[in-house]
Amino acid sequence: MTLRFVALLSVFLCALGVGQEAFAYLDPGTGSMLLQLLLGGIAGALMIVKLYWARLKDFLFRRKSKPRDRTEQ
């Protein structure tokens, strides 16, 4: 299962390779890098959900308030 997971991750990484190549005297370790990708991915996904949640609320609020706007006009 972990094998499939790593394979999947590296495919994902190839598609995602947009960052700057990092050089350091320290070896960051593959496990740490994959984990950060995962955590970053989760944080990114949460942000997207949050963003869309705000848009959804915004959308619902506008639809509700629109008729009232008209009567006020």
Added chain:
Amino acid sequence: MSGSISHADPASFRDPAGRVFVKDGRVYRAIYESALDDWTFTVSSGFLDRLAAAGRIVSFETVRSDTLGADAGDPPLVLEHSRLPFVSYPYEWPFKALKAAALHHLDIQIEALDFDVALSDASAYNVQFIGARPIFIDLLSFRRYREGEFWIGHRQFCEQFLNPLLLRALVGIPHNAWYRGSLEGIASADLSLILPFQRKMSWNVLAHVVLQASLHRSAMAHDDMVDARAIRKISLTRPSFRSLLVRLRRWISHLVPAGDEETVWGDYAKVNSYTSDEVAHKRAFVAAYVEQTKPSLLWDIGCNTGDYSALALEAGAKYAIGFDFDQGALDGAFERARSENLRFQPLFLDAANPSPNQGWRQAERKGLRARADADGLLALALVHHMAIGRNIPLTQVCDWLVDLAPTGVVEFVPKEDPMVGKLLKLREDIFPDYSVETFASSLGSRARIVRQERVSPEGRTLFQFDRQAR
């Protein structure tokens, strides 16, 4: 510049961008060409000045670039740092000190992002202490943050800060012995093996310990399937980077030792065989010694929660380092130093097995005796633990103590005392020579006994010695 030779610090070899040198007792940092851009950027960001002004990093001043000369490879830039009172290592720190150092590191990283600055590593050895106050010392770790970069020091942070803390917080094992044998810290794979199942069920433990270890293991096992070039291009957005640091900080700030904490010695200051008269007597003796000698660096061996170190500082000692092997006592001592803002630093030490010279070429991390020359010593209620608890001949205990500092106060606890009675309760008394007379003559042959006072009816006796006046 002419003058004496500069000695490269044997612990400063990992990052070729710079090196630390000691010359005429002053500390310099050579910065080489490859690090110059990052250094200029970091300094001009204003972040370092801000940290230095708050005492959160070691202070620095640019000096003439030929200060170190050819010995240092003619660096284009040389800084001078203020000297620390004492250098200590994470395997000597009590839990609370390691935790304070971890939070200090994370706080600096989190704030650095606002200045477009990042840290190139996460070594626990880059944090030192003045009293209980952490101070970051490796200024070459600071460099320009590159948009999208991930946290290079994450694994090192886990091994050198997080995992040792979790070992005590989740399993109840103090980190000191393991860390001392494994200078790079505790590997996530190793910690993962000993964590109980229910402890692994926390999201943070699962991610930073279990998953990190298992990802690393499977990536190593299926090397051909992992595209290293793609991995090196991983990008982490700035908000994700910050959130990673902030979440770790929040988690670590809540960590406490498992079963916090009923150790034998933590309550010793309250529960012992002294009466308050005896304590007053003992305090007066110690205070008189310190007032007379005013030590600039005092070693308090067997410091417990730091009562006598605090007293010594009040009486005029400049800096005190307390050593003990009891974790509860050490955490109490650290808390005292922090809350009362004392120039007192408690460290873990088994007096029968002090920190050795070790690491690369056995010079990277220095042994206790090689690191500083203390000029004052307190060894109260210690000698019986070494002589009877650990079978060290009384004469050798005297040799060791007198060698540690030129002057000091040593307490002798006789067999009649209930505390020694406890040590002998289950074993044969093979110590016919253990007596105050033997001790006095042994100490007297190595140093002048300045004063000697009996402080309990059972015969506890304090000795003030002076090695030089002999």
